[in-house]
Amino acid sequence: MQKEIMVAGFGGQGVLFAGQIIAYAAMDVGKEVTWIPSYGPEMRGGTANCTVVIADEEIGSPLVKNPPLAVALNLPSFDKCEESMASGGTLIVNQSMVDREAKRGDINVILVPCNEIAEEIGNKKLLNMVAVGALLTVLGEVTLKDVEKALEAHLPARHKHLLPSNFEALRRGSEAAQKLSV
Numbered sequence: 423m424q425k426e427i428m429v430a431g432f433g434g435q436g437v438l439f440a441g442q443i444i445a446y447a448a449m450d451v452g453k454e455v456t457w458i459p460s461y462g463p464e465m466r467g468g469t470a471n472c473t474v475v476i477a478d479e480e481i482g483s484p485l486v487k488n489p490p491l492a493v494a495l496n497l498p499s500f501d502k503c504e505e506s507m508a509s510g511g512t513l514i515v516n517q518s519m520v521d522r523e524a525k526r527g528d529i530n531v532i533l534v535p536c537n538e539i540a541e542e543i544g545n546k547k548l549l550n551m552v553a554v555g556a557l558l559t560v561l562g563e564v565t566l567k568d569v570e571k572a573l574e575a576h577l578p579a580r581h582k583h584l585l586p587s588n589f590e591a592l593r594r595g596s597e598a599a600q601k602l603s604v
Contacts, residue, residue, distance in 0.1 A: 423478045425563055426486040429553075430471035430503055431495025431516070436550030440493065441472035444554060447564040447572035448476040456484035469498050476563045491561060493553045495519060495536065504529070514556045514599065516549065532556060534598045540591060545584075548591040555595025566592055 429441040438459045445457035459472040473486040490511040494500040496519040503513055504526055512530040518537030534556045540548040558566055573588055 423563070424481070425476045425491065425561065426489040427474040427476070427557070427561070428471060428486055428489040428492040428503060428506075429474070429495075430469065430493070430499035431519075431550075432499075433470040435470075435495045436547060437470045437495060438472050440550040440554050441474045443569060443572050443576070444557070444561075444564065445474045445476075446576045447568040448474075450572055450575065451564060451568050453477065453563060454479060454481050456481050458484055458486075469496070469502075471499065471502075491557065493557055495549065495553060497521065504531075512560045514553055514560075516553060518549070530560075532559075532599050532602055534595060534602065536595065539594050539598060543587055543590050543594065545587055545591075548587060551588050551591035552595035552598070555592035555597075556599035557595075558592070559596055559599040566596055 429437050431437045441457055445455045449455045454477045456475045475481050475484055488506055488508040490508045492503040492507055493514045494503045495516040500515055500520045504524055507513055507529050509528045515531055515533050516536040517533035518535050524531040536549040536552040539552045540546050569592060570589055
């Protein structure tokens, strides 16, 4: 088994952390993992993305060209991910930042209002965890509990007080995606 994931959005939306926490969760349950961030001057405001590869065996190449799974947190990322995804793949889209339907009919698109859910929880920075929760509905290699454990283990001490709201964001994102994909 090898699963490739792309997470993309504006710098500052927690794109890299979203990918990193998925990678940590997979690593903590014994999977082989790569995580490659892509950022630069776009780190605050432009587009940023990362790729995660999860496998049962050693990973031959960490490069991801046509991912079967992707998360797009804004419209430019939606355009990029939709174009590059593997046929039959699933794209989680932050509906709060995307104002159009998918053009491709050969991929599954799950629209989740990540910004609104994060604001309901009380912290707009949690939109990335809402999206991760939604992704977990189609990513069988790690569970919601695995990601919660990864957050507990890898979140810096200064942010530990945010664990309950992160857990709620994950749960709410998962619930929204399950409702929308039925």
